[in-house]
Amino acid sequence: MDRTIPEQDKFELQQNYRRYLKYQDQYDDAFNSLKKAQASRVWIAGVITLLFGLGSEFFFGVAAGLFGLYFYRIGSAWYQRFQVDEGREEVLRWFSSKGLTFEGRILYFREDHVLAQPIDPFADESYA
Secondary structure, three states, X not given: OOOOEOHHHHXXXXXXXXXXXXXHHHHXXXXXXXXXXXXXXXXXXXXXXXXXXXXXXXXXXXXXXXXXXXHHHHHHHHHHHHHHHHHHHHHHHHHHHOOEEEEOOEEEEOOOXXXXXXXXXXXXXXXX
């Protein structure tokens, strides 16, 4: 027996599905920018200029600036990811309260442990 979603939840479910996809795209972008910021090699230039900085205040200042840039980029990327994750988690909690769950970008009933019957929130046969 196929499960269905109550008809009165149709509009809200479709809106939250769109919101989830938007948040998921933003989360993926923020996660990739965080990985890119962490993989940046600016800190290596900071270490090299720090070695020169032992003999010169100018190079010491440049090294401090490079380290500041590196950690600022990581911090801002982490904060952006955190902000997007808050909205995404809110939408996921709403779906969880309705007995639904996501696997990637595909919506399923929580009881569907095999993930055999995906739900199309825009198909009328999903609602009763």
